[in-house]
Amino acid sequence: MTIEEKFMALGVKNAPGQEVRQKNIDLKNVLTVDIPEGKAVDFSHGDVDAFPPIPGSEDLWSDGFSLGGCQAYTEYRGALDIRQGLAERLGLFTGKPINADSELIITPGTQGALFLALGSTVSNGTKVAIIEPDYFANRKLVHFMGGEIVPIPLSFLGNQNGPDLNILEKAFKDGTKVFVFSTPNNPTGQVYSREAINSICVLASKYDVTVIVDQLYSRMLFSGEEYTHLRSCNNAPENLITIMGPSKTESLSGYRLGVAFGTSTLIDRMERLQAIVSLRAAGYNQAVLRTWLQEPEGWLEDRIAQHEKIRDDILKIFNKANLKTATPQAGSYLFTELPPLITEYSSFIALLRQQAQITVTPGTEFAPSYDNFIRLNFSQDYHAAISAAQRIVLMIDKYKI
Template structure:
């Protein structure tokens, strides 16, 4: 387990990633502070149909046990919805598994695909737990950075090609990217697909936020690119856009042999996704179109509020992402590290943020903040954040 602590990062962080987390009490509990490491599910609750769908299933004891890859009726409904979303033909019996949330789906997928010593190319920055999972499985991780683009930072395809020539089994990224909020352009997605076909590697793409995209920015699904249906595992779910995180269900979509392997991992680790919760997915992507449209509008307004306030901090650099509900500010010009900023905001602003080191080497000097909050509480919290950061920057300068 010690390798999951990423001890080698002590060269730049001064300690292991795990020790840094413990020092900042980043254990998901919040500890009474305003916790921006996740969505506010009080302000942004699930759709009205979620609880009745769960309750109806829970009243039928026959539904308590399902096949390891999920209830057959649920998979049939989800396969139709996901086929329309991705633009590919998804067979409910071969290409889909209902997982224990997207997090559980990610771990099951990587466990199914990655053996000790395999080389895995991972975007940098990328969702905080991915590298830890890969290190747990004994993978050799090669980080692939981002390049600047008018549409937002994009995966460095030239660097990926160099890594692919040396041999990679798997590439993993998220789109929209967590933590930057960037949406990969059609050219980036096509370029990634071209590399995967030419160098014959698999791609795991986390598309959890694919419906949370602003301003009409086009979203391109990797699995629909030529040659990619048999090379792509797509992770999906309603935990963020539809606030279904408490139900702990997600979906992994991929080639039949990969889904078979995912099923085996689930069989030996959790048996199945929560059986009654699986039934909320019969309404997901079906009865939530207007719900999602309204939510995206609300979150866009919160994005603008957050940008306006954070730009009052002298020296802080922040640009809007085209997706997710995250911002990825750069505080390096303030003379503060990301660890110092995270600690400062906890003690002086009562706000928990995700320090940039969690997301990879490129995250040093940054932090991730989730603005899916109650507008009034968030406005007041932002005032405290701005005051704390400006005060600290002046102290450092003096």
């Protein structure tokens, strides 16, 4: 593979927030539509103006800045005292202790954590099991490292939801060395059941597979749902990295902070890689992690309740319009199936932006075959989100065959 081919597969123009770089889009079958005016909504990522950062994060940042050199130049894996606090709180949250010295690294966002984890476990020819659909960067990362993607289907629209464990076992038998997935799943919001997580543990241990589990959204758990932390299972695999971060639920995205914790030999490799990738998460920003997982009382519950209401009300609108959508058990994503349209799906997505001021992420970002799906991050102003959901229904109505 030439380096040109390698980068062909790393397109970013459809990635969330990058739509501004799309030029000369060829729109097919544009209709004159009469969509009511509404506030522009960018569903490609959460709106941190509607859901602002954890209260006081900027003061913690200033305190970090005031510390000067010791906060600017931390170890590559992050400042020790901050890691100590995080290790304790994350250990409690995930149900198993974490050694702050050897088992945790602070990264530039969860994206940084994923890059380091895959860069530390995947090289030329490594077979990597990837859920379809799942977070778009997983596939791109495997591709960049020279690995080989082994797709594992996820069911999410029926009654028997979950990853196909038979196909997963076959992949492990056939030499897959790494399994990376997100739970809650991005884009569907599915939380893997206790049974699914236990089966993954058993299989990964049996076949000696390294597991990288992205739990970015695990704190935004809706009422009545149960979350199983893979690392707390009795039979968790020996090589395991768990990834979390305060970018989403906590709206700290502007700081680029994430953490990875797990097997110390892998954390050690990740630090070596971090040393040549970007040295460390920005020093002053690391100080903001002091508020994470110990926010003001009631703050998280309130944030979850607000998101749950948006979820429920958009789902009502979509269900009424017969748009198939998985019910997210956690997180803030809706993954919605589009009916057959008179225009290409990619054109429809561009038209949503031009004619209804709505940005969504195409399903193809999450698996090549999901071109008839769109993903919405509903962490938005409530009224803007509801109005935009209604406009999406009107647009689909106009353009459907």
